[in-house]
Amino acid sequence: MDAEHPEALFPGLDLASLRERTGLVIGEIAGRDSVAALVEAVRGHGVSAILPTVAYAGTEYGDADAPMRAVEFLHERVTGRAEVLNPVELRSPRLWAALNSRYAFEIQRGFGIYSPCLACHLYMHLLRVPLSWALGNVPIVAGERDTHAGAIKLSQTALSINASREVLLHAGIELMQPIRHLEDNSAIENLVGAEWPQDEKQLECLLSGNYRASDGSVAYDEVAYARYVRGFLAPAGRAVVDAWRYDPEPDYAGLLNPLLQ
Numbered sequence: 001m002d003a004e005h006p007e008a009l010f011p012g013l014d015l016a017s018l019r020e021r022t023g024l025v026i027g028e029i030a031g032r033d034s035v036a037a038l039v040e041a042v043r044g045h046g047v048s049a050i051l052p053t054v055a056y057a058g059t060e061y062g063d064a065d066a067p068m069r070a071v072e073f074l075h076e077r078v079t080g081r082a083e084v085l086n087p088v089e090l091r092s093p094r095l096w097a098a099l100n101s102r103y104a105f106e107i108q109r110g111f112g113i114y115s116p117c118l119a120c121h122l123y124m125h126l127l128r129v130p131l132s133w134a135l136g137n138v139p140i141v142a143g144e145r146d147t148h149a150g151a152i153k154l155s156q157t158a159l160s161i162n163a164s165r166e167v168l169l170h171a172g173i174e175l176m177q178p179i180r181h182l183e184d185n186s187a188i189e190n191l192v193g194a195e196w197p198q199d200e201k202q203l204e205c206l207l208s209g210n211y212r213a214s215d216g217s218v219a220y221d222e223v224a225y226a227r228y229v230r231g232f233l234a235p236a237g238r239a240v241v242d243a244w245r246y247d248p249e250p251d252y253a254g255l256l257n258p259l260l261q
Contacts, residue, residue: 026132030143033143052071099256110231110260116207129241150183170237
C-alpha cells in the first residue's frame with residue numbers, strides 16, 4: 001500500500017481505536033537489528049504495543065516470506081510483555097526514485113559522492129510518517145546502529161542517523177533507536193538469540209554492495225559525505241515532510257530539484 005494513504009491500510013477499522021492504545025509504537029521490520037531494537041524497546045522503554053511495518057523500495061529480492069517470519073519471531077520474543085498487531089506493508093516508488101536515483105548525476109556533481117544507498121534509510125523512515133501522523137504522532141522504532149562491529153554502511157552512519165532523527169523531529173515524531181550504540185554483534189544476539197546470524201533470514205537488495213570495492217572494503221570521502229547530508233539528505237527529508245502537510249502526493253522530483261541548483 002502506498003505510504004501516503006495510511007487510512008487505506010486499515011479498511012473497516014477506526015484509526016481512533018489504535019490511537020487509544022497505551023505504549024503504542026510503529027516498528028520498522030527489516031533484518032535482525034530491527035527486531036532486536038523492538039525487543040529492547042519493550043524491555044526498557046515502556047513499549048506495550050507494536051504495529052509492525054514492512055517497507056519496500058522496489059529493489060528487494062529473495063525470500064518474500066522473511067519479513068512476516070521476522071514479525072512472528074518478534075511476537076515470540078515479547079509475548080506476555082507487549083502486543084504485536086497485524087503487520088502492514090508500505091511503499092512509495094516515486095519517493096524512492098526522487099531520493100535515490102533520479103538525481104544521481106546531479107548529486108555526484110554537486111557533492112562529490114553518490115550511491116543509491118545514501119538516502120535509503122531516510123526513505124524507510126519517511127514512509128512511516130503519514131502513518132504516525134494518522135495514529136497521533138506515535139514514535140517509530142528503528143534498528144539503526146552507528147557501527148556494526150566495525151563494518152561501514154553508508155546508509156547508516158552517525159551523520160545520516162542524526163539527520164533522520166532531525167527530519168522526523170521536524171515532523172513531530174520521535175525516531176527511537178534503542179540499539180544505536182551497541183557496537184558488538186553479541187549484544188544483538190543477547191536480544192534475539194544466537195540462532196539468527198547477522199544479515200541472514202531477510203530480504204536481499206539488488207543494489208547491495210554497490211559502494212564496496214571488490215575486496216569488500218569501503219572507502220569514501222567523509223567531507224563529501226557530510227556535504228551531501230547537510231546539502232541534500234536532511235533538506236530533502238524536511239521538504240517532503242512539509243509538502244505532505246498540504247498534499248499527500250506531491251511531485252517529489254520537482255520538490256527536490258531546487259536543492260541541487
